[in-house]
Amino acid sequence: MDTESALFYRQLPKVELHAHLNGSVSSETMDLLMKRKPHLNIERGMTAILREQRRSLDECFQVFKVIHQLVDSGEDILLVAKAVIQEFAADGVKYLELRSTPREVTETGLTKQIYIETVLEAIRQCKQEGVDIDVRFLVAVDRRHGPEVAMETVKLAEDFMLCSGGTVVGLDLSGDPTVGHGKTLLPALQKAKNCGLKLALHLSEVPSQRDESELLLNLPPDRIGHGTFLHPEVGGSDSLVDKVCKQNIPIEMCLTSNVIGQTVPSYDKHHFQYWYNRGHPCVLCTDDKGVFSTDLSQEYQLAASTFKLSAEDVWNLSQQAIGCTFAPEPIKQKLEKMWAELKQQILQ
Numbered sequence: 629m630d631t632e633s634a635l636f637y638r639q640l641p642k643v644e645l646h647a648h649l650n651g652s653v654s655s656e657t658m659d660l661l662m663k664r665k666p667h668l669n670i671e672r673g674m675t676a677i678l679r680e681q682r683r684s685l686d687e688c689f690q691v692f693k694v695i696h697q698l699v700d701s702g703e704d705i706l707l708v709a710k711a712v713i714q715e716f717a718a719d720g721v722k723y724l725e726l727r728s729t730p731r732e733v734t735e736t737g738l739t740k741q742i743y744i745e746t747v748l749e750a751i752r753q754c755k756q757e758g759v760d761i762d763v764r765f766l767v768a769v770d771r772r773h774g775p776e777v778a779m780e781t782v783k784l785a786e787d788f789m790l791c792s793g794g795t796v797v798g799l800d801l802s803g804d805p806t807v808g809h810g811k812t813l814l815p816a817l818q819k820a821k822n823c824g825l826k827l828a829l830h831l832s833e834v835p836s837q838r839d840e841s842e843l844l845l846n847l848p849p850d851r852i853g854h855g856t857f858l859h860p861e862v863g864g865s866d867s868l869v870d871k872v873c874k875q876n877i878p879i880e881m882c883l884t885s886n887v888i889g890q891t892v893p894s895y896d897k898h899h900f901q902y903w904y905n906r907g908h909p910c911v912l913c914t915d916d917k918g919v920f921s922t923d924l925s926q927e928y929q930l931a932a933s934t935f936k937l938s939a940e941d942v943w944n945l946s947q948q949a950i951g952c953t954f955a956p957e958p959i960k961q962k963l964e965k966m967w968a969e970l971k972q973q974i975l976q
């Protein structure tokens with residue numbers, strides 16, 4: 629099998645660690661939701677961006693507002709979460725950490741509690757139906773909502789971590805990076821860390837976050853989302869790079885998302901190269917496979933063709949991601965075994 633073949637990437641066992649639930653909804657599922665809610669007058673072009681198109685990050689965030697109108701009840705959440713899990717499994721993802729921001733919608737009776745319970749129910753149903761994928765959940769804090777909501781969300785996440793039988797493993801910090809400052813969220817993030825939640829934080833997704841990243845890296849987070857502007861060549865600093873390297877914090881990299889959202893000018897200028905060349909743990913991810921019209925196989929193929937990776941390099945990249953998961957040790961060992969068994973067959 630060669631690195632040109634789409635089949636190779638689909639068959640490659642993969643780990644997905646950075647996927648926002650509502651950004652991952654496929655166009656097929658969107659069609660269903662639009663049919664259910666014709667009065668919203670939402671059309672296909674409003675919930676997804678084609679891969680050849682470019683948008684500002686702000687325009688990308690407008691898309692989430694539209695999607696949130698379509699996904700606003702427990703029933704919707706169950707539908708999209710199950711579909712997203714099944715789609716990742718069909719794409720050869722063996723282990724998935726899904727993340728989502730619990731929302732409250734008075735009109736439909738949705739509460740944050742029900743929101744999380746419903747995602748967990750979707751995960752349970754997929755498992756029961758034999759979908760070949762291990763799914764964990766990260767509760768997301770939207771930075772736009774400020775410190776009080778962040779603290780509330782952390783408490784919820786802690787409760788669910790204790791009663792979900794290991795499915796809730798961590799906390800994500802996301803949302804429009806141009807809004808708010810991470811320093812106001814530090815007490816909530818610190819609390820999350822203290823109670824045993826793993827931290828996956830969007831960091832330096834835009835250039836103006838140097839001070840914030842310095843602060844957040846002191847926690848430290850267990851993984852970094854994007855980290856686009858950490859290194860000095862793009863306005864970051866040696867101190868930021870040192871912190872990331874010394875603590876060996878894996879970086880979740882989302883090529884298509886960054887190029888469509890124009891925080892990275894082109895694929896060949898993606899910061900994957902910088903960190904990969906240093907031997908730093910880099911994990912390829914989709915971010916929002918629905919919004920950015922991609923899947924994880926395509927992201928691997930893109931990275932391989934852009935950075936001239938061999939089939940062996942691609943294999944190692946996907947295997948290395950196992951060590952970056954928030955899964956308990958026995959699950960990591962199970963995944964390592966699965967990779968070892970599949971290697972012969974796929975990497976001929």
Ligand SMILES: CNc1ncnc2c1ncn2[C@@H]1O[C@H](COP(=O)(O)O)[C@@H](O)[C@H]1O
Pocket residue numbers: 648649650651688692727728729730768770802803804805830833885889915916
């Ligand atoms: C493009 N880069 C990005 N940067 C930061 N946050 C992002 C994001 N993409 C998605 N989200 C976050 O995920 C939410 C949608 O999924 P959920 O409703 O939580 O499942 C968005 O509202 C935003 O908070």
Ligand SMILES: [Zn+2]
Pocket residue numbers: 646648802830853915
């Ligand atoms: Zn993200």
